[in-house]
Amino acid sequence: VRHMNNLKTWCIRLVGLTAVLLLSVSGFQTYAQPCFDADVTRGCAPLTVSVINCSNGVNLTYNFNAPGSVRGTATTFTYDRPGRYSITQYGTFGATGDSLRRNDYIEVLPTPEPTFTVSPCAGREVFLQLTDNAYNGYIINWGDGATDNVPAAGNYRHTYANVNPRTVQVTGQYAGIGCGGSRTQAVNPIANLPAPILVSLTTLDNNSARLNFQAEAGTLYSIERRDEATGNYTETATLTSPNSGLVGQVLTGPQPATYRAVAVDACGNRVPSDEISSVLTTTTAADGVNRVTWQTNPVPTFLASNLLRDNQLLQANSVSTVTGYDDNAVVCGTDYCYRVEIALSGGARAVSQTACVRAVSTAAPPPVTGFSANVVNNQVVLNWTIPTNGTGSVREFVVSRSGADGQFSSIARISASSTSYVDADSRLDVERRCYRLSYLDNCGNASSSTTDVCPMRLAVAEARNPADSTIEGYRLNWSEYVGGDPGTEYSVEKLNAADGVVESETQPLGTQSFFFPLDTTNQLLRFRIVTTGANGSPVASNMVEIRQNARVFVPDAFSPNGDGTNDRLDVKGLFISGYRIVVYNRWGEIVFSSNNRGISWDGRNNLYSATAGTYAYIVRIEDQLGREVVRRGNVLLLR
Numbered sequence: 333v334r335h336m337n338n339l340k341t342w343c344i345r346l347v348g349l350t351a352v353l354l355l356s357v358s359g360f361q362t363y364a365q366p367c368f369d370a371d372v373t374r375g376c377a378p379l380t381v382s383v384i385n386c387s388n389g390v391n392l393t394y395n396f397n398a399p400g401s402v403r404g405t406a407t408t409f410t411y412d413r414p415g416r417y418s419i420t421q422y423g424t425f426g427a428t429g430d431s432l433r434r435n436d437y438i439e440v441l442p443t444p445e446p447t448f449t450v451s452p453c454a455g456r457e458v459f460l461q462l463t464d465n466a467y468n469g470y471i472i473n474w475g476d477g478a479t480d481n482v483p484a485a486g487n488y489r490h491t492y493a494n495v496n497p498r499t500v501q502v503t504g505q506y507a508g509i510g511c512g513g514s515r516t517q518a519v520n521p522i523a524n525l526p527a528p529i530l531v532s533l534t535t536l537d538n539n540s541a542r543l544n545f546q547a548e549a550g551t552l553y554s555i556e557r558r559d560e561a562t563g564n565y566t567e568t569a570t571l572t573s574p575n576s577g578l579v580g581q582v583l584t585g586p587q588p589a590t591y592r593a594v595a596v597d598a599c600g601n602r603v604p605s606d607e608i609s610s611v612l613t614t615t616t617a618a619d620g621v622n623r624v625t626w627q628t629n630p631v632p633t634f635l636a637s638n639l640l641r642d643n644q645l646l647q648a649n650s651v652s653t654v655t656g657y658d659d660n661a662v663v664c665g666t667d668y669c670y671r672v673e674i675a676l677s678g679g680a681r682a683v684s685q686t687a688c689v690r691a692v693s694t695a696a697p698p699p700v701t702g703f704s705a706n707v708v709n710n711q712v713v714l715n716w717t718i719p720t721n722g723t724g725s726v727r728e729f730v731v732s733r734s735g736a737d738g739q740f741s742s743i744a745r746i747s748a749s750s751t752s753y754v755d756a757d758s759r760l761d762v763e764r765r766c767y768r769l770s771y772l773d774n775c776g777n778a779s780s781s782t783t784d785v786c787p788m789r790l791a792v793a794e795a796r797n798p799a800d801s802t803i804e805g806y807r808l809n810w811s812e813y814v815g816g817d818p819g820t821e822y823s824v825e826k827l828n829a830a831d832g833v834v835e836s837e838t839q840p841l842g843t844q845s846f847f848f849p850l851d852t853t854n855q856l857l858r859f860r861i862v863t864t865g866a867n868g869s870p871v872a873s874n875m876v877e878i879r880q881n882a883r884v885f886v887p888d889a890f891s892p893n894g895d896g897t898n899d900r901l902d903v904k905g906l907f908i909s910g911y912r913i914v915v916y917n918r919w920g921e922i923v924f925s926s927n928n929r930g931i932s933w934d935g936r937n938n939l940y941s942a943t944a945g946t947y948a949y950i951v952r953i954e955d956q957l958g959r960e961v962v963r964r965g966n967v968l969l970l971r
């Protein structure tokens with residue numbers, strides 16, 4: 333095009349020069365007034381214009397009236413911007429200065445890039461949609477050596493010999509001048525249009541589902557729903573994936589429904605995916621059973637269906653006609669959630685929404701097992717095992733206790749997770765207690781009570797000599813343990829102040845009494861009975877504590893005559909830890925004192941023998957329990 337414009341310019345200049353020569357030869361004069369032409373008056377930016385003078389003027393100058401142009405002697409100017417421009421000629425013509433302005437003489441045209449899209453179609457065909465209207469015509473270069481001249485915007489097709497990548501160029505053309513802008517676009521021809529690969533169809537609720545499938549970048553997909561009465565498909569959604577990979581689309585409408593994804597190219601070729609039907613699950617709770625049903629439409633690629641409860645497989649089916657299940661392995665008051673997943677031969681899965689239900693029942697739950705009673709710190713501690721049908725079945729436990737009249741009444745309601753209870757008000761030192769345990773399940777059904785469990789009650793009494801009423805020991809009496817596994821014996825235990833067993837005797841079952849002789853070593857005595865409770869675990873009775881009194885013996889007389897008999901005033905006793913004795917004469921003077929039981933009075937007053945007679949004494953002792961005992965009396969000193 334540029335070469336054509338230059339040729340035209342030289343032709344015009346040659347014609348003008350010839351005219352001037354002819355006029356000179358013929359004797360005619362050139363115009364005695366402004367006159368000029370241009371070698372080109374219409375073209376695409378950038379456009380270079382040269383003026384041709386046809387006057388006889390002198391001192392000629394020109395203004396091209398465009399940005400960057402100034403009046404001068406230059407006869408050539410390049411217009412960079414589209415628009416219409418004027419040219420003005422200035423000079424001296426004859427004896428007079430004059431000018432000539434040719435308005436809108438030059439038209440510079442824009443060169444926008446043509447707007448179009450190129451899409452691949454099956455069979456190595458491409459579809460070019462030209463939407464540009466800026467030019468009078470266009471040249472399509474298909475990139476394989478073929479070109480098409482087309483008059484205007486429209487749809488155009490081209491078939492390649494192979495699937496090699498191509499670059500398509502479209503160039504705009506203005507009529508009569510053959511110039512315009514151009515733009516390119518890459519295209520990858522395809523031999524076949526890939527079918528969409530279904531991944532999953534997940535039911536969201538009764539009126540929506542989400543379809544996921546593998547898509548190709550730039551491909552248009554039509555999502556279609558099947559009319560179950562006619563089998564015909566109608567479009568329900570469209571989408572174009574910007575990238576290759578997994579795409580998803582939420583589809584609305586009553587469920588279940590059968591869908592397919594159809595790949596559609598620009599040439600109108602269509603390739604559908606396999607069919608897939610959504611699954612709608614329904615759950616209802618009946619007495620002791622959860623009924624699960626699901627609805628789906630038949631598709632030819634069915635492989636298997638799986639019913640899951642709380643995300644764990646509950647039932648697997650290999651036939652599509654199974655659409656229900658009765659779940660009897662449920663616990664009253666427990667929430668269960670169900671979901672159905674259907675596998676298709678192409679690898680896709682249809683997944684139902686999750687349907688949850690709370691199990692109900694009117695049946696009495698099984699009783700508590702492993703119920704036992706132990707005594708710790710003289711408080712009854714009850715222990716049991718939570719029912720094997722699950723912690724979720726228990727709403728609360730109910731503890732009942734018998735009173736003095738033998739009648740049971742509720743004393744506590746405790747949480748479902750508890751496995752023990754402490755009766756701080758058992759008062760086994762006063763009377764025997766028995767206990768029962770039951771519970772309410774989450775449906776309000778009451779279990780039967782356990783068999784009675786009665787901890788052993790121990791009572792201890794002093795055993796005295798009938799003749800002089802002196803204490804000879806202690807008689808232990810206890811009630812039998814009720815409710816445990818049959819043991820073989822009772823263990824009768826005596827403990828010290830630190831609860832260490834200092835003596836233990838075994839007695840056969842059926843024995844409920846035992847005699848412990850007097851203990852002259854331990855002032856504090858503790859007794860308890862131990863046997864076997866539920867599950868073979870040991871259980872104890874209440875603990876009875878005996879605090880024996882300290883015993884002090886001071887003789888009435890002594891004779892410090894050196895015969896080896898009663899020569900000293902020795903204080904004897906039991907359970908003495910601290911000691912002090914003070915002896916006074918008849919005038920109240922201290923004649924002897926000692927804090928050591930090993931140092932007793934030998935009848936001397938300082939270094940002299942005390943006179944025979946009666947002396948007063950005060951003995952203060954502290955026993956093993958920290959209690960003080962004071963004895964006052966008189967002693968006769970014999971010589």
